[in-house]
Amino acid sequence: MNVVYCIILACQLMLVLAQNGGYGLSMFAAQQNQPDPCYDIDGNPRRCVPDFVNAAFGMPVIASSTCGTPPSRFCALSSGADGERQRNCFVCDASQPKRRHPPDYLTDLHNPNNLTCWQSEPFTTSPHNVTLQLALGKKFELTYISAEFCSLRPDSMAIYKSQDYGKTWQPYQYYSSQCRKMYGLPKNAMIMKQNEQEAVCSDVQNTELVSGARVAFSTLEGRPSSFDFDNSPVLQDWVTATDIKLVFNRLPGFEEETTALQASTEEATTIRDSYYYAVSDFSVGGRCKCNGHASRCVRGRDGRLVCDCRHNTAGPECEQCKQFHYDRPWARATPKDANECVACNCNLHARKCRFNMELYKLSGRKSGGVCLNCRHNTDGRYCHYCKEGFYRDSSKPIQHRKACKACDCHPVGSLGTICNQTSGQCPCKDGVTGLTCNRCAKGYQQSRSPIAPCIKIPQVPPTDPGDMSSSEPANDGDNESTSDYSSDSVDVTYNKPYAGKCPKTCKSGEGKEITQSKYCKKDYAAQVHILSREKVGDWVKFTVNVNTVFKKGKQKIRRGDQFMFVPKADLQCKCPKIRLGRRYLILGSDNPNKDQDGLLVDRKATVIRWQEDWNRRLRKFQRGERKNSC
Numbered sequence: 001m002n003v004v005y006c007i008i009l010a011c012q013l014m015l016v017l018a019q020n021g022g023y024g025l026s027m028f029a030a031q032q033n034q035p036d037p038c039y040d041i042d043g044n045p046r047r048c049v050p051d052f053v054n055a056a057f058g059m060p061v062i063a064s065s066t067c068g069t070p071p072s073r074f075c076a077l078s079s080g081a082d083g084e085r086q087r088n089c090f091v092c093d094a095s096q097p098k099r100r101h102p103p104d105y106l107t108d109l110h111n112p113n114n115l116t117c118w119q120s121e122p123f124t125t126s127p128h129n130v131t132l133q134l135a136l137g138k139k140f141e142l143t144y145i146s147a148e149f150c151s152l153r154p155d156s157m158a159i160y161k162s163q164d165y166g167k168t169w170q171p172y173q174y175y176s177s178q179c180r181k182m183y184g185l186p187k188n189a190m191i192m193k194q195n196e197q198e199a200v201c202s203d204v205q206n207t208e209l210v211s212g213a214r215v216a217f218s219t220l221e222g223r224p225s226s227f228d229f230d231n232s233p234v235l236q237d238w239v240t241a242t243d244i245k246l247v248f249n250r251l252p253g254f255e256e257e258t259t260a261l262q263a264s265t266e267e268a269t270t271i272r273d274s275y276y277y278a279v280s281d282f283s284v285g286g287r288c289k290c291n292g293h294a295s296r297c298v299r300g301r302d303g304r305l306v307c308d309c310r311h312n313t314a315g316p317e318c319e320q321c322k323q324f325h326y327d328r329p330w331a332r333a334t335p336k337d338a339n340e341c342v343a344c345n346c347n348l349h350a351r352k353c354r355f356n357m358e359l360y361k362l363s364g365r366k367s368g369g370v371c372l373n374c375r376h377n378t379d380g381r382y383c384h385y386c387k388e389g390f391y392r393d394s395s396k397p398i399q400h401r402k403a404c405k406a407c408d409c410h411p412v413g414s415l416g417t418i419c420n421q422t423s424g425q426c427p428c429k430d431g432v433t434g435l436t437c438n439r440c441a442k443g444y445q446q447s448r449s450p451i452a453p454c455i456k457i458p459q460v461p462p463t464d465p466g467d468m469s470s471s472e473p474a475n476d477g478d479n480e481s482t483s484d485y486s487s488d489s490v491d492v493t494y495n496k497p498y499a500g501k502c503p504k505t506c507k508s509g510e511g512k513e514i515t516q517s518k519y520c521k522k523d524y525a526a527q528v529h530i531l532s533r534e535k536v537g538d539w540v541k542f543t544v545n546v547n548t549v550f551k552k553g554k555q556k557i558r559r560g561d562q563f564m565f566v567p568k569a570d571l572q573c574k575c576p577k578i579r580l581g582r583r584y585l586i587l588g589s590d591n592p593n594k595d596q597d598g599l600l601v602d603r604k605a606t607v608i609r610w611q612e613d614w615n616r617r618l619r620k621f622q623r624g625e626r627k628n629s630c
Helices: 002-019 179-183 224-231 233-238 258-262 266-272 357-362 516-521 568-572 614-626
Strands: 061-063 072-079 085-092 130-149 156-162 170-176 214-218 240-250 278-288 297-299 305-307 352-355 369-372 390-392 404-406 444-446 454-456 524-536 539-551 560-567 583-588 598-600 606-609
Touching (some): 233 240, 516 614, 560 568, 583 598
Antiparallel strands (some): 130 214, 130 240, 130 278, 390 404, 524 583, 539 560
16 A cells, blocks of 8 residues: 555645646646647647646535534544553634634645544534535546645544446445455455456555554555556546545454443543544546547536647547547547547538448448538538539539439420439430430430320331432431420420411510519519429419419419419410420419419510529519519
8 A cells, every 4th residue: 555655646646736726737837839739740640638626625515514514622632652542622612713613624735734634523412424425517437535634533434336326336446454344345355357347345544543544555566457458448437526425434453442332420421522634635636537539538518627629529538439539439549549530522512421330331431421411412421413403514523512414304295204324314205305405315206195295207108119219207307306396296286377467576585684673573583493294275274383482463472383474476476485394483473364363474574594693683673573673
């Protein structure tokens, strides 16, 4: 135990300098701009630990018994010149500064030349099971626990620790001259690897009638794995505590004087007043537990002590990786490896990720992060490819917000909405070609069927072999139809030339620009998505989805699916030009026909292919209308 005392005395000598300035103040605190101990001069992470401190200094202690309320007499024992016991009696009074002995004296600045002692009530009130409970305020890794007594040292006492802020307790160490009787444990039992996380009972060392006796417990002394502490989770847990409790169970010589204590004489009263507990210093040496990922502890916003975490770690003890740094599992830092947490590789398309141990093992313990909620139409473990319905834009890096483009497969000409993720080629039906399957292939023409929108052009054989040189088929099959087709081909009447007279100019999409004047002249303005259509007499009824309403009109247009009516004659004159699957900005007049529940779009309406940058302009027109700018 002499080694333990030397260690404690050396630690306390260093701590005296720190205690004058509060927690965590070291002798080098005056130096400014010190390099971060958690990184070397090249910026590489390395293990770092907070300063060694007396974690009990200045902390409040809760005592189950304290003398002075009401005032009480106590007698101090000492040895005379001939070795006989002598008793000098005093008064403990909490209302008198020079006679009070509160628990605060346990953790104040310890000065051997001017001792201040906490003291319990004498025997007359509570001779046994007096407790001192100390809350450290945070998890610490403890090296020693010591108590220096102003009176007789207890014959039996126990040290307990808590790792959950006082909710549960586990024994740390027992001291007694009768271990088996007091605690049911053998005396000075051997500590092996199998039981190095268990408390043992040691014999009380010295019960002479002298003050200044100290009980010191070293948390790692005699533990077999202490030489390999960094690789011993058992001992790392063993030295961890948030609270410490001392329980004094029995005073020395108490049983020998039982008969005298029961007497009612003045001598018996003096003997009873001599039995109490008094402690001058309660010290707990250790470091703020940060698992090798912080060099100091600081006060958080709530005033609690927390680690100032580095290496991309987080938590009060740096016990976990911080958000988005889950590419490899968290681990305690060691002298060989700082075990820095690594950010997930999500190519700037995700803000959250999770760790997967199976993937980590399969990668050779290099990467285990899995990105969550990939944005910008990306998908995959690393958000490294485009999701279904989109393909890679080779002109942009994968980290770009617009690295994935929509397939835009034609609803009639393609077999589905999913295109090749590299080329963007949509799967086309027979006779259909184009990147988005939007036109008939060479030798094919449009049909009226949505199932087979393109059919082969029939070849008309010549009636007279002699006329073959001068006659030509209606379509020789060598010319590809380059014009986009749409669902117009479903109804043959849409493709027939209009028998009437079409206007020479169509104002429906005139200028392809939208101004405040055009906006004000129309009853309604909305952005619509063309979904389907059907013929209803002289009208063509479209089913559209109104995405945005900029001007409601008297019809009170609302967002959602509804009908849109276009005169068939206007549509055949391509005034306006409307294709399925596209989005348009439509400015039109209210529908006067009460039999038609929907929008009216004729040759006087403005129908322009939608552009995203128009949204801000139209909102500006809205504000202008409210200010009577129309």
